[in-house]
Amino acid sequence: MDWSFFFEVLIGGLLAGVMYSLVALGFVLIFKASGVFNFAQGAMVFFAALIFVSLHEKGWGFPSAAAATLTAMVLLAFFVERFVLRPLVNQPSISLFMATIGLAFLIEGAAQGLLGAQVHGLDIGIPDVPVQVRGINISRFDLFAAAFAALQVALLAFFFSKTRIGRALRAVADDHQAALAVGIHLEHIWVVVWTAAGFVALSAGILWGCRTGVQFSLTFTALKALPVLILGGFTSVPGAIVGGLLVGASEKLAEVYIGPKIGSGIENWFPYVLATVFLLIRPEGLFGEKRIERV
Amino acid sequence: MIYREAGQFKATYEKDQQIFPIRQDRIVFAGVLIAGFVLVPLIGNDYWFNAILIPALILSLATLGLNILTGYAGQLSLGTAGFMAVGAFAAYNLMLRVPHMPVLASFFLAGLVAAAVGLAFGLPSLRIKGFYLAVTTLAAQFVIEWALTKFGWFSNYNPSGVISAQKMVILGYRFESPVRRYLLTLGVVSLLALAAKNLVRSRVGRSWMAVRDMDVAAEVIGIPMLKTKLLAFGVSSFYCGVAGALWAFAYLGSVEPQAFDLTRSFQILFMVIVGGMGSVLGSFLGAGFIVLLPIFLNVAAHSLFSGGVSQSLASNLELMVFGALIIFFLAVEPAGLARLWQTGKEKLRVWPFPH
Numbered sequence: 001m002d003w004s005f006f007f008e009v010l011i012g013g014l015l016a017g018v019m020y021s022l023v024a025l026g027f028v029l030i031f032k033a034s035g036v037f038n039f040a041q042g043a044m045v046f047f048a049a050l051i052f053v054s055l056h057e058k059g060w061g062f063p064s065a066a067a068a069t070l071t072a073m074v075l076l077a078f079f080v081e082r083f084v085l086r087p088l089v090n091q092p093s094i095s096l097f098m099a100t101i102g103l104a105f106l107i108e109g110a111a112q113g114l115l116g117a118q119v120h121g122l123d124i125g126i127p128d129v130p131v132q133v134r135g136i137n138i139s140r141f142d143l144f145a146a147a148f149a150a151l152q153v154a155l156l157a158f159f160f161s162k163t164r165i166g167r168a169l170r171a172v173a174d175d176h177q178a179a180l181a182v183g184i185h186l187e188h189i190w191v192v193v194w195t196a197a198g199f200v201a202l203s204a205g206i207l208w209g210c211r212t213g214v215q216f217s218l219t220f221t222a223l224k225a226l227p228v229l230i231l232g233g234f235t236s237v238p239g240a241i242v243g244g245l246l247v248g249a250s251e252k253l254a255e256v257y258i259g260p261k262i263g264s265g266i267e268n269w270f271p272y273v274l275a276t277v278f279l280l281i282r283p284e285g286l287f288g289e290k291r292i293e294r295v
Numbered sequence: 296m297i298y299r300e301a302g303q304f305k306a307t308y309e310k311d312q313q314i315f316p317i318r319q320d321r322i323v324f325a326g327v328l329i330a331g332f333v334l335v336p337l338i339g340n341d342y343w344f345n346a347i348l349i350p351a352l353i354l355s356l357a358t359l360g361l362n363i364l365t366g367y368a369g370q371l372s373l374g375t376a377g378f379m380a381v382g383a384f385a386a387y388n389l390m391l392r393v394p395h396m397p398v399l400a401s402f403f404l405a406g407l408v409a410a411a412v413g414l415a416f417g418l419p420s421l422r423i424k425g426f427y428l429a430v431t432t433l434a435a436q437f438v439i440e441w442a443l444t445k446f447g448w449f450s451n452y453n454p455s456g457v458i459s460a461q462k463m464v465i466l467g468y469r470f471e472s473p474v475r476r477y478l479l480t481l482g483v484v485s486l487l488a489l490a491a492k493n494l495v496r497s498r499v500g501r502s503w504m505a506v507r508d509m510d511v512a513a514e515v516i517g518i519p520m521l522k523t524k525l526l527a528f529g530v531s532s533f534y535c536g537v538a539g540a541l542w543a544f545a546y547l548g549s550v551e552p553q554a555f556d557l558t559r560s561f562q563i564l565f566m567v568i569v570g571g572m573g574s575v576l577g578s579f580l581g582a583g584f585i586v587l588l589p590i591f592l593n594v595a596a597h598s599l600f601s602g603g604v605s606q607s608l609a610s611n612l613e614l615m616v617f618g619a620l621i622i623f624f625l626a627v628e629p630a631g632l633a634r635l636w637q638t639g640k641e642k643l644r645v646w647p648f649p650h
Contacts, residue, residue, distance in 0.1 A: 037426045087626035094371060095625050097426060098568055101561060102621025109614030117607055223557075226430045234426070269441050272434030276419055279431065283423045 008138075009256050010249055015142035017248020018149045019211070022204040023225040024232065024240040025153070026197040031234045032173040033193040034085065037097045040104040042219040044198060047111045048073060049205025049214045053120040066202065073198025074191075076107075081190045108219060117216065122209040145207045152203060153241060156196070160237075165192055173235070227275035247271045298643040314492055331481055336474045344473035345546075347586060352480045353541045355582035358566040359491055359575065360534030365564075366573035367495055368527035369507025370420050371428055374435035375535055375563045380555035381409040381439060382536025383543035384449050387458045391451060398463045398470075402483065402540045409536020410529040412439070417528025421521060424510070436557055443552035450551075459549040476545045483541060487534060492575045494530065503527055504573070565617065569624050571631025580632040588620075589613050 023045060030038040051072050055065040084099055160166040171179040172189045180186060208218055228247050232239025251274075255267040298319050305311040315321045339348065361375045386405035390396050416435040420428050443449050443456065450456045463470040463479065470479045494500055502523045505513035514520050543550045562585065570581020592613055628634055 084622055084626075087622075091625070091629065094425065095629060097371075097429075098564070099622050099625045101564070102618040102625070104618070105614045105621070106618030109611040109616075109618060113608055113611035113615065117611075223433070226433065230427060230430050265441060265445065269434060269437035272430060272437055276431040276434050279423045279427055280419055283427065 006253075009252050011138055012142070013249035013252030014245050015139065015146055015248070016252065017228075017245040018142070018146045019204065019207055019244075020224050020228045020247055021241045021244025022145075022149050022152070022200065022207065023221070024228040024244055025156070025237065026200040026204065027225055027229055028232075028234065028237055028240045029156075029193055029197045029200065033169050034172070034190055035093055035096075035176075036085070036100065037093065037234070038197065039097060039100040040107055041197065041201060041225065042221070042223060043104040043107040043111070044073070044076070044201040045205040045208065045221075046214075046216065046218040047076070047107050047205075048198065048202035049122070049209040049218060050111050050115050050120070052202065052206060053122050053209060053214045054115045056122070057120065069202055070199060073202060074195050077191045077194035077198055080194050081187060085190050086187070104219070108216070112216070119213045119215040120209070121213050122206065141210065148203065148207065149241075152200065153237065156200075156237065159196075165189075169193060224271060227271035230275035231278055247274070250274055298640065298646075314496075328485070331485075332478070336478060339474070339477070341473045344477045347590070349473070349477055349480050349546050350542075351583050351586040352477075352484045353538050353546055354563065354566060354586060355579045356484050356487060356541065357535050357538035357563050358570065358578040358582045359488060360531045360538060361563050362567050362570075362572065362574070362578045363491065363495070363503075363534065364527050364531035365567055366571075366577075367500060367507060368503040368524065368531075369510075370417075370524065370527060371425065372432040372531070373429050373557070373560050373564070374416065374432035374439070376555040376557065376559035377436040377439035378409045378413055378532040378535035379539030379542060379559070380443055380552055381412045381532075382406060382539030383550055383555070384443055384458060384552075385409065385536065386540035387460060387543060388449065388451075390461045398461075398465055398544070399483075402537055402544075405540040406533040406536040409539065410533040413528045413532020413535075414525055417525055417532075420524050420528065433557075436560055440552050440556060455551060457549050457551045458543065460544040460547075463544055470545070480541055480545045483537065487537065488575060488579075491534070495575065499523075499526060507573075565621055568621060569631055571633030572629075574631070574633035576636065577631050577633030580636070584632060585617075588616070592616060 023041060026041045026044065027038055030036055030041070048069055052065050052069045055068055056062065060068070080103065084103055085096075088096055088099055160170060168179070168184045169189055169192065171182070171184055172186065176186065179189075205214070205218065208221060212218070212221070224247065225244075228240060228243040230243070231246050232241070232243030251267040251270045254270045258266065298317075300317045300319075303316075303318055305316065310316070315324055335343075335348070357375060357379055360378075361372060364370050364372050382405045385408035386401045389401040389404055390398070393401075412435075416432060419431045423431065447453070447456075450458050463476075465479075468475070470476050495503070502513065502518045503526075505516070505518055506520070506523050506527075510520065513523075539555065542554070547554070566581035566585050567578070568581070569584055570579070571577025593609065596609055596612065624631060
């Protein structure tokens with residue numbers, strides 16, 4: 001076995017996994033704070049990336065385009081709170097999940113209807129060229145993405161543990177009613193958390209957009225975040241990171257080493273099957289809390 | 296005044312347990328059946344059969360299948376289209392490889408094959424539930440689509456993975472014209488809908504609903520979890536499989552695995568939501584609504600904007616309307632169109648009084 005090739009595939013997979021983690025992070029944020037499994041996260045990634053790239057193509061600079069996109073994501077958060085979450089409060093979580101599928105359709109339709117469906121290239125000035133580390137090729141862009149993701153996770157961790165609103169978020173995640181009782185506004189928290197998810201969506205969208213171009217298939221890439229969540233558990237930020245790395249590494253290794261034996265293209269479904277098998281052994285995920293059921 | 300059950304006494308258990316205990320319901324239902332089997336074939340044209348009635352009926356069947364699993368047994372599935380694909384390809388291969396295979400038998404066996412696949416993917420439901428289960432059914436969707444594309448044997452080594460359905464001949468009658476294909480579809484769908492209606496009112500259906508409402512409690516009162524959940528997966532996949540076979544044989548004629556992609560699964564899930572979770576009638580209402588909606592939108596767009604709108608804008612508008620409708624239905628009428636129908640009947644019963 002060629003070990004340097006193995007490590008090259010492994011590291012490539014891990015770095016690709018970082019990108020999955022970024023998308024999964026958005027899911028986790030919303031699930032933690034509102035118990036909503038947000039299927040529209042992929043659509044939000046696409047939406048954010050499309051706004052960003054359209055503005056950039058109109059001649060806006062990166063900072064102003066990013067600022068405008070963030071504003072749009074804040075507006076989206078208000079919209080979602082008012083028209084999706086508020087009417088559906090106290091519904092079973094499965095209804096909320098299906099509502100976010102509807103939301104995904106709404107966002108996708110709006111994004112393509114307003115901004116067009118063609119593929120946009122995006123280049124933020126970091127070349128996708130390999131650097132040699134001990135004879136192993138590593139993409140410079142992937143390294144940048146990993147560093148960026150790490151920075152973002154650090155910021156989120158700081159936000160959650162040190163700021164007032166972050167503590168309010170954690171209180172809501174712990175117990176809705178107790179949080180309400182001590183005077184936390186659920187509506188505000190939802191807007192904040194959807195905004196945060198929108199920010200994460202933008203950064204994921206930009207990184208993915210550089211890699212694959214900003215196009216509709218971004219929403220499918222985001223589906224890969226689902227097995228990531230399964231592996232990591234729905235409520236754990238470190239879980240999202242570790243799960244992303246696991247999925248990224250395993251799908252690339254499977255494609256390279258198992259793929260030739262049973263047919264190529266298995267990386268499209270391998271993470272899902274991995275997640276299913278994993279669930280059979282540990283239903284609450286790597287870092288998820290064990291559920292106790294009462295009748 | 297006209298819709299009132301006063302004077303209709305149920306003197307026997309059979310009368311008490313029939314599907315439509317009220318005479319007016321029976322008359323309406325008989326009217327619908329006569330219209331479907333006699334009137335529509337007489338007055339319908341090919342466009343109606345090919346573009347609306349046949350797909351709506353087949354999708355109703357698939358919706359019924361998902362409704363059994365999600366609406367009655369409470370197990371969310373995003374792999375419906377995958378099981379349809381299994382049915383379509385199984386029917387094709389049975390017709391291709393088994394000599395003198397009767398068409399209807401191949402549909403039935405295709406349903407059984409889909410049920411077997413559904414059982415395999417339903418196994419994790421014993422350990423996991425809710426969103427986690429949604430991801431494993433997503434695995435079913437992707438694995439099935441991949442396998443059907445990848446292994447040439449399934450499509451008889453067609454280079455693009457397309458299968459061309461064989462001619463349907465039953466007892467010497469050739470089912471080729473749109474009217475005949477419509478009648479065949481309607482027959483199969485009616486039979487299976489009747490079976491489903493009886494199944495969900497039976498012991499099995501009641502244990503499904505118990506599992507849906509609270510599975511731990513259901514287990515405590517002695518409902519076997521393994522049997523009940525797997526049966527729901529099996530029956531649901533059987534319905535989806537037959538629907539898939541009909542989709543290939545009676546509707547499109549030739550299909551590729553991509554005709555059964557994730558979008559189709561979502562479409563069927565939407566039909567369940569819009570029609571009403573846990574309702575046989577709702578499956579038909581939901582499917583009809585979602586098949587007709589794009590056509591109405593198209594007509595409306597053409598009449599609103601003279602000269603018509605561009606194709607891409609129209610399809611994006613359609614997406615948005617679908618999304619908004621789903622949210623609207625979940626917020627305003629979570630029980631779907633079937634509930635509206637019920638409310639209408641209640642109102643009619645006390646008419647002309649408000650209560």
